[in-house]
Amino acid sequence: MHAGNVDAARPLYDIERVIPHRGTLRLIDRLLDWDEDRVAVEVRVPADGPFSEEAGVPAWVGVEYMAQAIAAWAGCRARQAGGEPKIGFLLGTRRYQSAWPHFPAGTLLRVEAIRELLGDNGLGMFACRILAGGDEIASANVSVFEPPDPMAYLENEQA
Template identity: 50%
Template structure:
């Protein structure tokens, strides 16, 4: 169930993501709220990871992770803060109803925050659906980590 949402017409989703260039896999932000975000991606022949007929379904994990990153960027901007990097810690129960997302498919990626701890760890319930139906194509629970200062965190991880 979607919480109180704001719809977006002209917001460039890249402003919410710490990714750049071809690593931005999502096309646009549809809705965002205090606990959820809905993004969209169109599978094209030139999409990153695309094979002959489409994008392998395992890439859905990255679509979900980027939707979570967009959610984090959206909530940071709502607080007047900068967009920061985060880390995918793990995925539980990733299930895909297809082997690949076909070229021409328009996918909606929905993420719902289940938990956000003070130490930066969060958990999200995620779903990918075709925009033209309610058919669920993939689902998972994803755990992420966003340190207060990523540079300090990464520096400390090499010692």
């Protein structure tokens, strides 16, 4: 996967067209590349975001960066099929490791997710990593769920 190496079959959508997150809840800035099995997005670590601290953004927020990268991948697939991005759910992570305790403000991060499993029931597993300056600084396996009808699923869960 090479940034900028996208053919007409895989357009680079504006990030707000492929993920439902808005305002301060949208933590990723730009779609770099995607295909049927993987995605790469970019994050410029904010100095004044909802998770910002004096030392930067805590490394645990990297899990949400990964989840939003996966959401971007799902949104790209939905757009390409003529649909709209849907709400998905982060179910959990396994083996999250970060070499850094915080991501310093201003740091440019590349977040990558590779599909390992995606069931017809909407359950998925992705191998994810975060890079800074080409070096891997965090990694995890991320489990997600995209129900066919997210609002019905939410109403069912609250009953």
